[in-house]
Amino acid sequence: MAEQVRTGKVTIRDIAASAGVSVATVSRVLNGRPDVKAATRELVLDTIRSHNFSTNRSARGLAGGKTNLVGITLPNLHAEYFALILSGAAETLYDQDVRAVVCPTLHQADREVSLLDRLMHGTTDGSLIVLPESRPELRVLARRHYPFVVVDPKEPLPAGMPGVSAAHFSGARDVMDHLICLGHRRIAAITGPSSWVASIERLHGYQAALAAYGIIAPPEWLVEGNFQIEGGYHAAQVLLALPQRPTAIFAFNDNMAVGALQAIRERGLRVPEDISLVGFDDAQSASLISPPLTTVRQPLIEMGRHAATLLLRLLDGQPAEGLRVHLATQLIVRASTAPPPAED
Amino acid sequence: MAEQVRTGKVTIRDIAASAGVSVATVSRVLNGRPDVKAATRELVLDTIRSHNFSTNRSARGLAGGKTNLVGITLPNLHAEYFALILSGAAETLYDQDVRAVVCPTLHQADREVSLLDRLMHGTTDGSLIVLPESRPELRVLARRHYPFVVVDPKEPLPAGMPGVSAAHFSGARDVMDHLICLGHRRIAAITGPSSWVASIERLHGYQAALAAYGIIAPPEWLVEGNFQIEGGYHAAQVLLALPQRPTAIFAFNDNMAVGALQAIRERGLRVPEDISLVGFDDAQSASLISPPLTTVRQPLIEMGRHAATLLLRLLDGQPAEGLRVHLATQLIVRASTAPPPAED
DNA sequence: GTGTTTTCCGATAACGGTACCGGTTACTGG
DNA sequence: CCAGTAACCGGTACCGTTATCGGAAAACAC
CATH class of the missing domain: 3.40.50.2300 (Response regulator)
Structure with a gap:
């Protein structure tokens, strides 16, 4: 209740001290581990709230080896096509409390390469790659066991490479x-x-x-x-x-x-x-x-959603086998088609 | 030249060892500090390349206190309006090597609040907030000296709060x-x-x-x-x-x-x-x-660009005074307007 | 009452960088 | 020739978490 509106510098140690437990315990509570007595958990939770503390993502990333960040690379954002895919993906990820960092490549291949390169390195846990053109570089990523899923990939995708595509x-x-x-x-x-x-x-x-x-x-x-x-x-x-x-x-x-x-x-x-x-x-x-x-x-938004779900599953340690989604398309008949004019 | 295609676990220490310098020096090179002899810099750079190393963002964030990440919160991504703003912003940020994490709030106020809350906490260095509705919570952010700029903000914006708006x-x-x-x-x-x-x-x-x-x-x-x-x-x-x-x-x-x-x-x-x-x-x-x-x-893309530039300037430590951009609009006359029909 | 598990929790070493503090050198100028 | 200064670079204490290990206490079996 202390209304500790400090400069946002409350650490897990402060919480531990204030609650009279060890940092390990606070960490356990933070991560929803089961081996904490209910009473202690409540106590810690209360102190967390009153100090309005929230965990430092960088530190968590460094210690835990994961960042809770996934990259989404796509050619650009202003085209309706990509915006919709992004929309579906980002919202799905957001719901799972995973943040999406967007990387518009503007079709510059070098960008894409250097990007993928650094993507893997402690920056993100995985990536969603919207790549309308086929790129051999993906093989490298796969070889290094970097989790990613390709939207609209070249068919047939190399075995074990998850992807979602439209028909x-x-x-x-x-x-x-x-x-x-x-x-x-x-x-x-x-x-x-x-x-x-x-x-x-x-x-x-x-x-x-x-x-x-x-x-x-x-x-x-x-x-x-x-x-x-x-x-x-x-x-x-x-x-x-x-x-x-x-x-x-x-x-x-x-x-x-x-x-x-x-x-x-x-x-x-x-x-x-x-x-x-x-x-x-x-x-x-x-x-x-x-x-x-x-x-x-x-179904572009759907595609984004599916891709995100696949990626999430991948990050969860599930194998990539069978993680291939092929979405149906639907013919919409409107007024721009009719029988051909009679031959003269 | 060793083609060290390891599992992506090359650290600054490996580079240091391999180049025969200290980690401090490598770090200096990485951050473009001036106090490194040109020859040493080249040497380090080479080793970095051959090991294809890239710095771990989490670690950097933790140690240096900044994440090189900025948040972009907006109601959604599928609306052309927001997609264009995002496009301008993300691309500008990308050019400056700052990553954008997108946060679609879907108009849910609680989301926005909890979001802003955790945005500040070691997650991002600053934020770009596309908020078509006015929210008093922004005051809190400002009070805590969290850098952010508002796109399309309520006018007049409280003093010292940077923002970009259209006319x-x-x-x-x-x-x-x-x-x-x-x-x-x-x-x-x-x-x-x-x-x-x-x-x-x-x-x-x-x-x-x-x-x-x-x-x-x-x-x-x-x-x-x-x-x-x-x-x-x-x-x-x-x-x-x-x-x-x-x-x-x-x-x-x-x-x-x-x-x-x-x-x-x-x-x-x-x-x-x-x-x-x-x-x-x-x-x-x-x-x-x-x-x-x-x-x-x-000029939506422009607005995004300007907002990003403003934010970047803010992150650079420059004061927020005068960081207000008001972009002109332009009447486009096409064929849907004409004099009214003659009164009968 | 003594072993044997469980349950719960604390101490502490990583994680991979950055930044500070100093120490070497290599130049200066007198 | 030496003090003074600048240019470079190394050592190392952090940054805020998580994970491992092990210990104390409690619960259980006999």
Whole structure:
């Protein structure tokens, strides 16, 4: 009750002295160990409260060998995609009283490397790595038994490396099924950077569907974008200038679909009457633009949550075997797709 | 060159031994102290590299009294608004080799309190607090000389408390000027939660402009929203049902404007021909919807950057006096505003 | 009443750095 | 040539916890 509002310098020793026990006992109480008499525990707890003490994390980290900190590395924070993953992860970790330190790498590989390097060294207990591109460095981490889980990793992930991913392949195939069922045959795609795992997987889905229906796609139906709006815009311009204009465009994310929509409009064409348009991600924008975009919902927040849970389990000493989560995606049909215009 | 890929257990003592110097010297090199001969420094640096050693943060924190960690507390991460602020802040901090630990409070006040409490205690060197609502607890932090800066704080901030804010007031007034110049007189507003600082400030700007033009606003022109899309939707429904329908609606953020747009459409009205619509924030969605939304751009990333810089300066021991940043906003006129329809 | 467990708790050595205090050298200037 | 000063560097006491070990007291068995 002493209202000891000191400068925040109360240590475990002060508590011990004030409660008339040893520091060891205080530590035991702090860590919820069972071998403390109930009465003593209460006493200690009371003194802790009255001194409003809380344990120094650095010291605990040094002594106990763990920091209660995990790193979350991701390319950036302002993109909706990453922000959502982060959101799910950080909140889950927070609930378990584990702090998350964010490390935006801005796609600079050197940063990532030096980062991972120091991540392991007493800085964090483990990491959650959102790495849309595949990086061999991960092997090193794994070899040193540093606990981490990869979000959206290259498939197949080396054995024993935990990760959570979305069903890019089947998501893309769903899109194609949808378009083909509507009657489309000339379906172009605006892909993402070819180094991105998501991009590659979606491409496979696209191609698999075409193959399944026996459609032979000329190479010019494939244009690489950059997952940004203007990348989609330019890619669409290329596609629309084709002698045999495609009747549908599958943009590998919603951003690029937005850009494509713009290009289509500028050319005086209508969506979906003249040309169908599909995105991927189900970003906020997808439902806001007009026409609302047919797209594939990815459970990003869920992915973050799962990744965090996996990591937590890993930190708990459980083996990494089988810690692989593959989340389903869902085709969201909105107004941007329709049967192709009748052939003239 | 030994390629010492050990389990990550290299300590400063190993380096010292291997380089044939004392731990003190290694520590000096690590901290960039000037009193080390250049040759020795190189030698140490080399050994550090070859052992790929990096300093244990916990130990450093414990010994040196600082953690190189700052906390960033904010309501959540998935809202674009907060994600952008975080983005600016985290990246700036990262560049200065300070790590950011994110603490999503999810608006739970108890969380915030207990959080701030433990934030101070050896966990972080300082904090960046994104607090759209005003909280008296901040006083306590300040009294204990814990370094922190508040983003979007209640104005006026108690003396000596550093903070960065946007020009909500003048931003709102700009909107009103714009609308009034177009000829609007019946201008309704969809406000945010009345506890939010941003909401209050914007409201003042709204009222100030009306007063300046001698317009008397009946209370029913003011409906409270929640800064979410559906809040805007419902608020707009109320406004549109008014006997004297307003000719313009000023939604206090873009989300609500999107909702309002929906409500307006459902009622068979056109924007901007029948009714003008303005938002606030310049969120991504503002430029994507049709018609593109007239809104007020807030420099959110900039705000994060500035806040981080301020905090860094604070940690550097510089006094908090004058550490107040007030960033200008900018009216972005797009297609959602036009002169009011001719009176019938 | 004597062994044998349990239960509970205290003493103390780590943990991996930093910072202070001093001690060597190597230069100065007179 | 020597005192004085500066530049460098080593020794070591911390920092605040946790973990280990062992001892005292209490509970139990016989």
